[in-house]
Amino acid sequence: MMSTKPSASITSNKVLIAGSGVIGTSTAFFLAKEFGISTTLIDPSGSIAPAASGKAGGFLALDWNDYSSVGPLTRRSFTLHQNIADLLGASTIQYRRLTCASIRVGDGSGRPKGRKLEGIEWAEGDNAMANARSLGDESTIAQVHPKKFCQRMWEHVQSLTNESSLVKGSVVEAVYEVKDGKKQLVGAKLDDETVLEGDALLFACGPWTADNMFGTKYHSLVVPTTKTLSQCVFFSGFGDPEVYVRPDNTAYCTGFPDPPVRVTERPGQEEVRSDAIAKIQKSVEMASSMSDDLLLSTVEDDVLQQACYLPSTADGSPMMGALPDQPQTFVCTGHTCWGILMGPASGEAMANLIARGDSPHVDLTSFDPARFGSLSMVPQSSRV
Structure with a gap:
């Protein structure tokens, strides 16, 4: 080779x-x-x-970057x-296999409520079947x-x-x-x-x-959950938030990246903007039918708020x-x-x-x- x-x-x-x-x-x-x-x-x-x-x-x-x-x-x-x-x-690094879904929300109807869709942990509602699709199972999706x-x-x-x-x-x-x-x-x-x-x-x-080199700044918050969830979700609508659930009864929520820039902030000292955190919180609350399980209301108290830059070349x-x-x-x-x-x-x-x-x-x-x-x-x- x-x-x-x-x-x-x-x-x-x-x-x-x-x-x-x-x-x-x-x-x-x-x-x-x-x-x-x-x-x-x-x-x-x-x-x-x-x-x-x-x-x-x-x-x-595993396969999202194929071709x-x-x-x-x-x-x-x-x-x-x-x-x-x-x-x-695996437990020392919180590694596990899990599933992932894409869920379309919004269209004037708000977050879906009602009947639970089999196989989709987050999507509920009479139109859930049309709004949700699997993006991978335990054979192709994992986390650490x-x-x-x-x-x-x-x-x-x-x-x-x-x-x-x-x-x-x-x-x-x-x-x-x-x-x-x-x-x-x-x-x-x-x-x-x-x-x-x-x-x-x-x-x-x-x-x-x-x-x-350039950096794209992402904000995120890690919120407690009332139970252990096992499906990561990419929402389509309400700002397209992303939610990655973890085995320690937390969920990592992110979205709304800044434009790429030449980075001037020092590593580990990136400014966390309160408006960016609030925007992610509101987006997840609107998109998720599981907001009762995501303890977003505690964001001012015991929720981890952070920001970082994802690197890319020219x-x-x-x-x-x-x-x-x-x-x-x-x-x-x-x-x-x-x-x-x-x-x-x-x-x-x-x-x-x-x-x-x-x-x-x-x-x-x-x-x-x-x-x-x-x-x-x-x-x-x-x-x-």
Whole structure:
């Protein structure tokens, strides 16, 4: 299988990763698990998954990206999510299989009430059959808690490689030396002038990664439910809210994304606008016939309110591979709303690319960073 290759494959002893989200922790996970290589994660927050990887819905779909460039990456990653859950313990990361439905609401009739539609947990009403359709069952739909997922993977990395560590800071530049007539990476310089030694460097900072990156801001609220629900819902109408139910009797509600922008807010410090939260709350209340089960009335008290940026490149496709003319320097970002879903396969691919020079499981040709020409890696702190 063809793959994006670095200028020279290396036998790495320590890998530096800028960014501690799902891409960074997944790459560290496979470097440790498959190659015994230790990792230094570098993040301005000093914590695991401070931004979108800790605030996303964690919705996983096997086949929704079929017939697109990320289809094979998605399918590989869906399988890896199950494998990782089996290894780490599904309950520790809230991984489970469940169902998903699309429900049309509105048209002047308000939310549906009355008769329950068999097989559709949320849709009720005399016209429910016409208004609801299945988008997948337990064979194609799953979920995971994103932050718990990243944290548990990192804990496993540390159990396998004693030298792996998390450093607070921002990478401002890669450090190279010429040895035996060849340019080689020897480390990374941080914003406090510290230089960390490393044999390879991966930039995986989401929308803060490079000068061709954008971020789409999503707000969300996580509300308690009166019972454990098992069907994620995409509503059509009343603003098209999305509801991802979780096994801990909560529901993740989102919708109404902002336009894509160059991100200036710091990772983990994204402003949560009260008007955006109120808009999602009202939309879900209007759309859902289950509002008595979703305790939306408690939004001012014990409901988690948050915001994050989903990263995309200038052409909308992920950027994964070796940076042109920058030996042992790599980038992996731009997975849009599918970052959690595609995280494991992306991390596996980057781990293989770094450690052995190829990607045996997924063809990375269409994701080659070289398609953008010369790229500038943007330190996370430089836009603030």
